[in-house]
Amino acid sequence: MLDLYLPIAEVSVSAPLLVVLGAVVGFISGLFGIGGGFLMTPVLVFLGIPPAVAVASEANHVAASSTSGVISYTRRRAVDFKMGAVLAAGGAVGAIVGVEIFRWLLLLGQADLVVSLSYLVFLGVIGGLMLVESVQAIVRRRSGQTTGPRRDRRPVWLYGLPLKVRFPRSRLYISVIPPIALGIFVGVLSAIMGVGGGFILVPAMVYILRMPAAVVVGTSLFQIIITTSLASLLQAGRNQTVDIVLATLLLIGGVIGAQFGARASARFRAEELRALLAIIVLAVGINMGIGLFLTPEEPFVQISGAG
Amino acid sequence: MAFIPPPPEAGPVVSAALTDTSVKVNSSFRGARIVLYGAIYDPRARPSDVVVIVRGPEQPLRIARKTKAAGVVWVNSRPVVFQGAPGFFMTASSRPLDQIAGFGALRRLGAGIDHLAINAPEEQQEETRYGIRDMVVSRLGTDYLDWRRGVVRLKQNAGLYAADPQGVKFVDQGLFRAEIDLPSGAPTGAYTAEIVLFQDGQPVSRRMRGLTVEKVGLERELYLLAHRRPWLYGLASVMIALAAGWAASAVFRRN
Structure with missing residues (x-):
């Protein structure tokens, strides 16, 4: 049959299902410039794959679909490599710190709680804010109002900080401190939540760094490749939790889906895309978080890290 | 393997063999069925029951209990480590276990999920690892039974612990066959199958057979x-x- 036994996850799963899942998440990844880990990791856990293996192997899938997507954006000159590198440098530091925090939480037995809370809080807040903003933008446009001049009132602190660097592709001249801090923050979260962090980076680049919308998605994908490749390597090297068969099945679908996603993104308006992403982000956040408030059917849970 | 008949006075003897002593886990592995054949040699041909207990490699297990914090949020309690819970535990028998033997006999053999010995330490013991204390519950502690039931339920839900009261079938006079299903999530390693012959509620003969599950x-x-x-x-x-x-x-x- 088409079921495959995964050598590291040590469970048997349907291979076509994984390819299709990879393709769907890859499409979303290419469309929005997010890794898609926040969607895929919960699904893999639901399929019975041990969470540690799901998180580590998913990083590999995200690296693949982001590579597939980023090349399309590069051709459209829609990647700010300099900004991406700065974000990724912060992300690498954050990921290393985050992996240590995660190990500590695992030992405490509170990893589940922190993961669920992180999903609820970050996805809820970001999804909510993005939904409100994008719906307002859509309503403004539909009601015939001119969108008005782009709000170029950048926060003072962006200009007040030292170590200013020019980012020509983004038409920015700002301190490197905010992007590095953002990278670190996203890196920590990505290690804890098992995600690439695109869902935080995309809105942060738009609303905090005020980067032009055209380069946001490509730049986000570029920085995701670097951090997820590093995360995947660290997970394999330290924890032996990357399942190469699982990752390969997911990325076969993922790289193809990402191509269609990247193409489709040109056909939508930016605010419509953001509204759609906001809804997905909110739904996943609520879904992950709601379990914290419902009386569990089974009061006992097995947690990894024994022995 | 030549069979040497037991001396006439020795009483009933059970003998058994696995049709396959190694389970190969390859990419198409979707679980396996272990088939065991056995025979009872009993000159007096008294009514007999057979119990087959298959144990997988022992794995330390960490579990936590969800408790309500601040009246709203369910959080994990401090984790508890159970040493040496078998990774797989299946009892197959010719009749429901409680009809075959009494509590004491089953408990001594560790036959059936209710009587499974999970090697929690005899005394309260605390380990410190990376500065975080893992409490190991005592066998004697009051909440031990709750936790133990939790372990068993989690394993049962994963299909790793089970009991089949019709898992042993007599195919002919004194000849029986048992089938044990390994789910695809069964751990790899060394397994043992213990075959016990019961007469009048007492174990009268035992056999041990080994089995490996390997990639x-x-x-x-x-x-x-x-x-x-x-x-x-x-x-x-x-x-x-x-x-x-x-x-x-x-x-x-x-x-």
């Missing part, structure tokens, strides 16, 4: 590579990911 072929190579050369393995998987991403992009550009 073979590509599954084994990948598993070994991941554990022996983890950085090389990680580098390879990242390379596959980046190459696949680039290849897809190149293919689609041409179209």
Whole structure:
């Protein structure tokens, strides 16, 4: 049959299902410039794959679909490599710190709680804010109002900080401190939540760094490749939790889906895309978080890290 | 293997063999069925029952209990480590266990999920690892039974602990057959199958048979590579990911 036994996850799963899942998440990844880990990791856990293996192997899938997507954006000159590198440098530091925090939480037995809370809080807040903003933008446009001049009132602190660097592709001249801090923050979260962090980076680049919308998605994908490749390597090297068969099945679908996603993104308006992403982000956040408030059917849970 | 008949006075004897002593886990592994045949030699031909107990390799198990904090949020309690809970535990018998033997006999044999010995330490013991204390529950502690039931339920839900009161079938006079299903999530390692003959509620003869569940072929190579050369393995998987991403992009550009 088409079921495959995964050598590291040590469970048997349907291979076509994984390819299709990879393709769907890859499409979303290419469309929005997010890794898609926040969607895929919960699904893999639901399929019975041990969470540690799901998180580590998913990083590999995200690296693949982001590579597939980023090349399309590069051709459209829609990647700010300099900004991406700065974000990724912060992300690498954050990921290393985050992996240590995660190990500590695992030992405490509170990893589940922190993961669920992180999903609820970050996805809820970001999804909510993005939904409100994008719906307002859509309503403004539909009601015939001119969108008005782009709000170029950048926060003072962006200009007040030292170590200013020019980012020509983004038409920015700002301190490197905010992007590095953002990278670190996203890196920590990505290690804890098992995600690439695109869902935080995309809105942060738009609303905090005020980067032009055209380069946001490509730049986000570029920085995701670097951090997820590093995360995947660290997970394999330290924890032996990357399942190469699982990752390969997911990325076969993922790289193809990402191509269609990247193409489709040109056909939508930016605010419509953001509204759609906001809804997905909110739904996943609520879904992950709601379990914290419902009386569990089974009061006992097995947690990894024994022995 | 030549069969040497037991001396006439020795009483009933059970004998059994597995049709396959090794289960190969390859990429198409979706669980396996272990088939065991056995015979009872009893000159007096008294009514007999057979119980087959299959145990998988022991694995330490960490579990936590969800408790309500601040009246709203369910959080995990401090984790508890159970040492030596078998990774797989299946009892097959010719009749429901409680009809075969009494509590004491079953408890001494560890037959059936209710009588499974999970080697929690006899005394309260605390370990400190990375500065975090893992409490190991005492066998004598008051909440031990609750936790133990939790362990069993989790394993049962994963299909790793089970009891089949019709798992042993007599196919002929004194000849029986047992089937034990291993789910695809069964741990790899050394298993034992213990075959016990009961008469009048007492175990009168026992046999032990070994069984290994091991990865073979590509599954084994990948598993070994991941554990022996983890950085090389990680580098390879990242390379596959980046190459696949680039290849897809190149293919689609041409179209």
